[in-house]
Amino acid sequence: MRKLILFLISICYTLSSYSQLLNLPQRQPGALNGSQFVSLVTSYSLTAREDEIFNQIISGNVPDFQRNLIPVTISETINTVTYNVTYYVLSDYLAIGCDTNYFLCPMTPLLAQRICNYAGYSMPTRKMVNQIWNAATVKLAPSTIAPSQQMTTIPVMNDHNTTVWGQRSAVIASHPLGELVGGDKKDVIISNSIYGNPSPGRVVIYGWHQLNGSPIQPLYAGHEETYADYSHGIRLVQNSITVNGSATTIQAVFQSASLNSLLSDEGVISVPWYPQSSTPAIAKPVSFAVTSESNSSLRLHITNNPLALSYYVQLSSNGLTFSDTITLSPSNLVITGLLPDSLYFLRIAAVGTSSVSAWSEVLGAV
Numbered sequence: 001m002r003k004l005i006l007f008l009i010s011i012c013y014t015l016s017s018y019s020q021l022l023n024l025p026q027r028q029p030g031a032l033n034g035s036q037f038v039s040l041v042t043s044y045s046l047t048a049r050e051d052e053i054f055n056q057i058i059s060g061n062v063p064d065f066q067r068n069l070i071p072v073t074i075s076e077t078i079n080t081v082t083y084n085v086t087y088y089v090l091s092d093y094l095a096i097g098c099d100t101n102y103f104l105c106p107m108t109p110l111l112a113q114r115i116c117n118y119a120g121y122s123m124p125t126r127k128m129v130n131q132i133w134n135a136a137t138v139k140l141a142p143s144t145i146a147p148s149q150q151m152t153t154i155p156v157m158n159d160h161n162t163t164v165w166g167q168r169s170a171v172i173a174s175h176p177l178g179e180l181v182g183g184d185k186k187d188v189i190i191s192n193s194i195y196g197n198p199s200p201g202r203v204v205i206y207g208w209h210q211l212n213g214s215p216i217q218p219l220y221a222g223h224e225e226t227y228a229d230y231s232h233g234i235r236l237v238q239n240s241i242t243v244n245g246s247a248t249t250i251q252a253v254f255q256s257a258s259l260n261s262l263l264s265d266e267g268v269i270s271v272p273w274y275p276q277s278s279t280p281a282i283a284k285p286v287s288f289a290v291t292s293e294s295n296s297s298l299r300l301h302i303t304n305n306p307l308a309l310s311y312y313v314q315l316s317s318n319g320l321t322f323s324d325t326i327t328l329s330p331s332n333l334v335i336t337g338l339l340p341d342s343l344y345f346l347r348i349a350a351v352g353t354s355s356v357s358a359w360s361e362v363l364g365a366v
Helices: 002-017 034-041 046-058 109-119 126-135 154-170 250-254
Strands: 070-078 081-089 095-098 101-104 186-188 202-209 215-224 240-243 246-249 288-294 297-302 310-316 324-328 344-351 363-365
Touching: 034 046, 034 095, 034 101, 034 154, 046 095, 046 109, 070 126, 101 154, 126 202, 126 215, 240 250, 246 250, 288 363, 297 310, 297 344
Parallel strands: none
Antiparallel strands: 070 081, 081 240, 095 101, 186 202, 202 215, 240 246, 288 297, 310 324, 310 344, 344 363
């Protein structure tokens, strides 16, 4: 029976890896909207703000219209062989909140990479940013704000968000939320320019296409990796892609000596990610069990971790989609309100003072 369950879980994860839906939990009814999030983090330090962004994203506080990823298909010939590539992208830049009140959320590349690692995504290259803009059915004119020391603050970021929403809402009747949007932000991109610069590390940006197709921002690596201003956006690209109908990963194409030009105009990108130094300090739970507490509750048994202030628990009925997030105290690790005689899959993450661990392995219980 255990082998059968493990086999089914393996199939579930194989299917999940090729999903065309955003790999995050469903948004909870009481989640903050964009304006509430802005009010919450306006006075936060950069570290505290980015920890809060991460917690909001992994708990599923993302607008519903961003749940369905958009296919981008390109065709290119290399050495007389034609390659058809399809990859899936977020319809707009990553946002926090709901469909009627969301905040397109600038962040450092270190945090963006942490989110990508967590959920199975990448950021695009310069060539892909051009491809995505060409495929966009909603093209917005860039809206700039005069440079100042305040351009990295939440109030200025929110001012720009309000302007972009005004542009987006003006065409929403003919182009509903969920269509592919371009022109509203610069992209934080994957590039060879991430590495090889003097310390400290760099954020590489590109894009912000005008309506004539010309980008305002050429490829630029002059800012440090802890920098993010109002104009920056994070476009998530699903790791799993297809090349001539065969499944592969976006990183494999970046690193391929023969195929890199499908997605890169910089040649091979051998390290297609930002530094991993921002990996959560708190370790993921690696030793835990789940038992039946009653006919409607389950108890977690977790090896004591003094750094864990609480635990996130995500439940699933099928091992594919983890739609519910519960917060439990280490002193009361009981999940209540469950349906009797029902199979639940679950995974957990440890929550520390300023970080959240990666998700644990998946266990099942009735």
